[in-house]
Amino acid sequence: MITVEDARALLFDLVGPLPTEEVPLAQSAGRVLSRDVTATRDQPPFAASSMDGYAVKSDEVELHAMFKVVGESAAGRRFEGAVGPGQAVRIYTGAPVPDGADFVLIQEDTDRRGDLLTITDTPGAKTNIRPAGVDFKAGTSISAPRSIRAEDVALMAAMNIPRVPVSRKPVIALISTGDELVMPGEEPGPDQIIASNTFGLKAMLEGLGAVVRVLPIARDTVSSLETAFGLAQGADLVVTIGGASVGDYDLVSDVSQGLGMKQSFYKIRMRPGKPLMAGRIGNAAMVGLPGNPVSAMVCGYLFLAPMVRRMLGLEQVLPPFRTARLSGPLPENGPREHYMRAVVTDAGIEACADQDSSLLSVLAQSNALLVRAPHDPARDIGEMVEYLPI
Numbered sequence: 099m100i101t102v103e104d105a106r107a108l109l110f111d112l113v114g115p116l117p118t119e120e121v122p123l124a125q126s127a128g129r130v131l132s133r134d135v136t137a138t139r140d141q142p143p144f145a146a147s148s149m150d151g152y153a154v155k156s157d158e159v160e161l162h163a164m165f166k167v168v169g170e171s172a173a174g175r176r177f178e179g180a181v182g183p184g185q186a187v188r189i190y191t192g193a194p195v196p197d198g199a200d201f202v203l204i205q206e207d208t209d210r211r212g213d214l215l216t217i218t219d220t221p222g223a224k225t226n227i228r229p230a231g232v233d234f235k236a237g238t239s240i241s242a243p244r245s246i247r248a249e250d251v252a253l254m255a256a257m258n259i260p261r262v263p264v265s266r267k268p269v270i271a272l273i274s275t276g277d278e279l280v281m282p283g284e285e286p287g288p289d290q291i292i293a294s295n296t297f298g299l300k301a302m303l304e305g306l307g308a309v310v311r312v313l314p315i316a317r318d319t320v321s322s323l324e325t326a327f328g329l330a331q332g333a334d335l336v337v338t339i340g341g342a343s344v345g346d347y348d349l350v351s352d353v354s355q356g357l358g359m360k361q362s363f364y365k366i367r368m369r370p371g372k373p374l375m376a377g378r379i380g381n382a383a384m385v386g387l388p389g390n391p392v393s394a395m396v397c398g399y400l401f402l403a404p405m406v407r408r409m410l411g412l413e414q415v416l417p418p419f420r421t422a423r424l425s426g427p428l429p430e431n432g433p434r435e436h437y438m439r440a441v442v443t444d445a446g447i448e449a450c451a452d453q454d455s456s457l458l459s460v461l462a463q464s465n466a467l468l469v470r471a472p473h474d475p476a477r478d479i480g481e482m483v484e485y486l487p488i
């Protein structure tokens with residue numbers, strides 16, 4: 099059995115960054131920028147007023163000074179002339195500041211009668227002018243790789259970047275295995291349960307930016323599993339769930355190897371998730387997850403999510419671990435690294451009472467995986483521990 103860290107390194111060897119494709123700006127949110135993009139213009143492209151008021155010469159600004167209003171500069175329609183001595187131009191927020199002016203009096207500090215403008219309140223020192231290019235200049239770049247957020251979309255729009263280079267989405271095929279499984283909504287027989295893992299993992303992986311294909315459930319026969327692997331063709335990553343352990347019906351390893359899977363490792367020193375397997379099959383990476391629902395989801399957080407981030411070309415691929423103070427004691431840990439379902443609040447972190455790897459109700463109540471090193475001694479309230487937020 100290998101460690102979690104070694105397993106992750108081997109899994110990273112199975113996948114690499116996917117090629118770039120271009121998408122319309124409006125569809126780029128949530129994708130991963132794969133190449134730097136560069137502004138083709140200054141913003142603002144001209145010195146612009148930041149207030150509604152009057153553009154004047156700054157050395158003429160003093161209480162009770164009077165000006166003649168000679169024109170108007172609106173956003174999208176500039177004043178074509180220049181502001182001369184004793185003159186003012188009516189100006190609005192976002193409008194180009196006319197030549198000759200270097201100060202905008204805010205409307206509230208003035209009184210206007212016809213064309214005659216008087217300063218009625220002492221203006222502040224602020225010119226109320228945004229210099230050309232103050233936000234960004236032509237040639238300013240947004241650096242890749244990064245997950246594109248709404249703020250990035252707004253910035254790229256302002257930079258006049260209508261098409262965005264992004265990493266192609268990884269395609270992941272999910273295969274549930276087992277005669278006991280039926281799909282949600284179907285009528286289970288007396289010895290059957292509902293396939294839950296595929297749906298939890300689909301939600302998780304799509305949230306990370308993958309395209310997920312849920313394939314029909316494979317029965318516990320060689321031919322049914324072979325059919326499922328056939329349907330998975332074209333995926334970047336094939337994930338099986340269940341059938342990974344040592345039972346007579348645990349066929350995933352034999353069938354995948356029969357189809358040419360080159361195994362990278364099998365079994366890790368981790369709880370839950372011990373019978374994890376991985377390798378390459380055809381042009382795809384393959385991961386065989388244990389069937390226990392919590393084991394499958396925990397392996398999703400710890401292994402599949404970093405693999406997806408790596409395929410997307412992100413630099414930060416490992417889950418962000420944090421620390422918290424224990425608000426409940428912990429017993430001594432066994433020989434495997436343990437990822438305990440836990441609840442973290444302002445008061446600290448507490449492991450859930452029942453850590454059985456079949457309990458989805460416990461997983462759904464928890465918001466953290468509390469990490470225990472192999473043979474970690476019993477811990478008291480107040481001690482600091484590491485956890486992964488989920």
Ligand SMILES: Nc1nc2c(c(=O)[nH]1)N[C@H]1C(S)=C(S)[C@@H](COP(=O)(O)OP(=O)(O)OC[C@H]3O[C@@H](n4cnc5c(N)ncnc54)[C@H](O)[C@@H]3O)O[C@H]1N2
Pocket residue numbers: 274275276278279291292293294295296339340341342343344345348370371372373387388389390391393455
């Ligand atoms: N003799 C041993 N038995 C087991 C060992 C072992 O080392 N020696 N390991 C245990 C551990 S740890 C795990 S984890 C499980 C893993 O078993 P499999 O990967 O072979 O999974 P299955 O036997 O197919 O299923 C386990 C359990 O999970 C349910 N299941 C499976 N797929 C789904 C699904 N898509 N949705 C919901 N639930 C699913 C299945 O019905 C079983 O209850 O093996 C232990 N045994």
Ligand code: MOO
Pocket residue numbers: 368369370371372373388390392393455
């Ligand atoms: O991986 Mo198993 O989940 O330890 O139950």
